[in-house]
Amino acid sequence: MxxxxxxxxxxxxxxxxxxxxxxxxxxxxxxxxxxxxxxxxxxxxxxxxxxxxxxxxxxxxxxxxxxxxxxxxxxxxxxxxxxxxxxxxxxxxxxLDALAWATGLDEPFVVATDARRKEVFWARYADARTRDGEVRVDRPADIAEEVAGLPAAGAGAHLYPDAFPGLRTGLPEHxxxxxxxxxxxxxxxDGGEFVPARPVYLRRPDAKVPANYKVVTPK
CATH class of the missing domain: 3.30.420.40 (ATPase, nucleotide binding domain)
Structure with a gap:
């Protein structure tokens, strides 16, 4: 192998x-x-x-x-x-599951990465191997109560320490x-399942097709 x-x-x-x-x-x-x-x-x-x-x-x-x-x-x-x-x-x-695995934690915690636009991609974990719920994208201030008191890993937590007071500097950032x-x-x-090798975005891309654009035709 x-x-x-x-x-x-x-x-x-x-x-x-x-x-x-x-x-x-x-x-x-x-x-x-x-x-x-x-x-x-x-x-x-x-x-x-x-x-x-x-x-x-x-x-x-x-x-x-x-x-x-x-x-x-x-x-x-x-x-x-x-x-x-x-x-x-x-x-x-x-x-996020791989980042959680790298923490080695055997207690509930949260992982957050930078989603840009002043948001984070994040998820809660029961331990390093077990995700608790779905991965989400939110503004840090909107989830502060949900993550309060939980150890936090990832660059998203480093960017917004006020929203992730449980940030542990010894845990992986990326x-x-x-x-x-x-x-x-x-x-x-363990016979666990994998997901398809397709991108998970959680939101639409920044680039958009222009609306009501002017059509130029030859005279």
Missing amino acids: LLLALDTATPAVTVALHDGDHVVAESHEVDARRHGELLLPSVDRVLREAGARPADLTEIVVGVGPGPYTGLRVGLVTATTLAAALTVPVRGVST VSAAALAELAVARAA
């Missing part, structure tokens, strides 16, 4: 290889503007570090978000294209592909 995990739903461009027992190589760079530029070189780097070739891959796991439109699409298109070219399965995992791979392996071993 050689599983390739990757995620571009947050500012992190993160890639890892897992052999079924442990992570054998990983790359992690934080740059919100260079997902497309950094991802494939990162894949190549972890393969070379592990002494592997693309043909050695047996499956691909990709973070499905939620996340901003452009960055999220880079990871998903790359994962599905590689899977099709190599004829291996591709499975989706919530980016998702890592190493955690994504570990969660996928554990989930598969």
